[in-house]
Amino acid sequence: MNLDELRFDGRVAVITGAGSNPGLGRSYALLLASRGAKVVVNDLGVGPDGRGQIGAGAQAVVEEIRAAGGEAVADGNSVAERDGAQAIVKTALDTWGRIDILVNNAGIAPFAHFDEITDRDIERVVGVHLMGHIWMCRAAWPHMAAQNFGRLVNISSAVAFMGMPTQSIYAAAKLGIVGLTRSIASEGAKHGIKANVLAPTADTVALRTMLAPAFTEHNQKEGNTAEAVAPVVAWLAHEDCNLSGKVLTAVGGSVTEVFLSNTTGTQPDRTLSLETVPAAVERALDRSGATAFPDEGDFIYDVLKPYETTPRTA
Structure with a gap:
């Protein structure tokens, strides 16, 4: 099958948490750079739990990219702080004058039961993952909006949908x-x-460090490599991709969509009482007639449009 090569010439990409080898972020950076993108490789060089220092981190990936003829710079700022996120985007702007693509890959995952995890680790996990996405997207947003182009690829996890003890x-x-x-x-x-x-699964340093060896062996046997995930990220980052608001998973070259849905449920009942709720819930749990939520909240956004002119508060 002959397909026209998809390239990123002239595009500037920022990829956070891209310094581990093997690692998902590194694979994203290598692929985008090989297709012409100029890449900011961000990484703190810490372990999977967010502590310590491991390897050469971002600079090692930059050297790989340059050795292959690509363009890249390293960045060691933290996504968990507003100023750090601004500094990461500034690295792209100072080096190449623009930012077109942001892949929010940075993450940490200390293992601890809910009643045992420390307050500090709670703050660190939320800071790197959720707040890291918020700060990075906000830092990139005005520059993307000004050029009327931007691709945000945010990295989630199957754990978010399934749940997992200690996470x-x-x-x-x-x-x-x-x-x-x-x-x-x-x-x-x-x-x-x-x-x-994107919610990816792959054999990485993080999983090798934190999970049982049997899981690593399974991933390697099944070909669940970071390189098999990278093309999906690259597609979501490409100018030809018109998807938005989607949630995809990728593992071993397979791609699926995760979507929210409503069951048929029950009809409105003004006589609903505490005693009749059990039967109503039983009916609500019947998934046979479930339908998907809208992909985008346009129906809500239309209602809120008048509020766009409301003066903003500091």
């Missing part, structure tokens, strides 16, 4: 990313900004 805060933050993305997808439409979510 309650991580799951909460990752699901928050879905709500954030679906909302800014609606707002970004008039600015040429597309925003989507």
Whole structure:
């Protein structure tokens, strides 16, 4: 099958958490750079739990890209702080004068039961994942809006949909990313900004470090590599991709969509009482006639349009 090569010539991409090897962010950076994008490789060089220092981090990936003939610079700022996010975007602007693509890949995942995780680790996980996405998207937004083009690829996790013992805060933050993305997808439409979510699974340093060896062996046996995920991220980042507000998963070369839905439920009943709720809930849990939520909140956004002219408060 002959397909025209999709390229990113003239585009500038920022990819956070891209310094691990093997790692998802690194694979995204290498692929985009190989197709012509200029890449800011951001990474703090810390371990999967957000502590310590590992390897050469971002600079090592930059050297890989340059050795292959691509253009890249390293950045060591934190996505968890507003000023850090602004500094990451500034790296792109100072080096190449623009930002077209943002892949929010940075993350940490300390393992701890809900009643045992420290307050500080709760703040760190929410800070890197949910707040990191918020700060990074806000930092990139005005520049993308000014050029009427932008691609935001926000990284969630299957854990957000399924739940996982010892990862309650991580799951909460990752699901928050879905709500954030679906909302800014609606707002970004008039600015040429597309925003989507990807929940990837792959053999990475993080999973090798944190999960049982059997899981690593399974991923390797099934070909669940970071390189098999990278093309999906690259497509969501490409100018030809018109999707927005979608949630996709990618593992081993397979792609699926995750979507929210409503069951048929019950008819409005003004006589509903505490005693009749159990029967109503039983009917509500019947998924046979479920229908999907709208992909974008345009129907809500139309209602809110008059409020766009309301003066903003500081």
